[in-house]
Amino acid sequence: MTQIVTWPALVLWRALFWTYERATWQYDLMVIAILAFVWLTPPSWIGDPVATDPGPVEWVMGLLR
């Protein structure tokens, strides 16, 4: 049980207290997470003043509506 609780906490701590070099798999994961946030977050959610297109997520949500 302790391991189940501490494992996510450890991952979070290592992501926040960053000690990894560039060009490591941890760095790649972080880059993927950042790019996903930048490209997938609908601009309207963060009130982007200059974005002209709704982005892929909002486009898909529009199709589902």
Added chain:
Amino acid sequence: MTFTGAIGAVCMFPLHAIIRVCVRLRIHPNVLTLTGVVINVLAACALGLRRFVLAGVLMVLANIFDFIDGKVAKELELESRFGAFWDSVMDRFSDITLFIGLIYLYSELQRTDYVIITALAMMFSVMTSYTRARAESLIDKCKVGFMERPERIVLFMIGAFTNRMAAVLWVILVLSVVTVADRIYYTWRELRQAEDLVPRGARL
């Protein structure tokens, strides 16, 4: 090889060619550094005028100069302590200039929220560099935290080319705050460990 490593390796091919040209022309590395700053000022103007793709192209160009100056200095055997200082100071000018371009844009659009977000991102970006510089006057090395200058610059380019500057600013802000906190914590921990090694009576 990781995918970021592969991207870096691919980018190095044209950069090596540019470095060879600069070495052959014997261009002084400090001139290359200054040229990078001037182009970054133009990129900031483009950001302020909402010409994001142009700003992105100028940022790529500016950062080529910024990247090659150290390598050219090494090839020409012109490495100096002043060169390192000059490069570091010019980097801060370039960073701040880009943020000012965005602050101008958002104030023109009367978006106070993003003026504040950009100003905070600018403050913590400068603090990221300052905390490391100050820490390394006290301890051996302070290279912790994710959001350093190369990451910030690439994010700016991505934001400019894909018109996602708002999301990029949020990422820069949050990760710069975390990086500054990392460096403060790391320096405190290292100094405390160093003090624990010194006998109590020997301390000043």
